[in-house]
Amino acid sequence: MEHLIETSPGSFRNETLFPVHGIFLPTVGAFVNHSCDPNLSISNNYNHEMRWEAEKEIGQDEEMFVSYIDPMLPLDERREILFNRFNFWCHCALCKKQEEEQEAAEEE
Ligand SMILES: [Zn+2]
DSSP, X not given: OOOEEEEOOGGGOOTTTSOOOSOOOOGGGGGOEEOSSOSEEEEEOTTOXXXXXXXXXXXXXXXOXXXXXXXXXXXXXXXXXXXXXXXOOOOOHHHHHHHHHHHHHHHO
């Protein structure tokens, strides 16, 4: 089963009053938190349509997360970018796991 939520920022498509020249989030997108191990991905196309796609199974009461940055970056680099750009220190499940692995490796 494919899990898709497609949104279109239709009220912002009036090119004469409010031209769209980049990526923006509709209201719902502004409330999706970050995780370095996201369960959602967001992409958009040249028609200004935003596509939300589940990256993994999402339970009914499970929070949806997107990654604000490239989640393939190393832990320290992700945290530094998130702190500098978004003003928070990431404590997502992946960051906590990798932090514990780093600490265990340092103890050896
Ligand atoms: Zn993280």
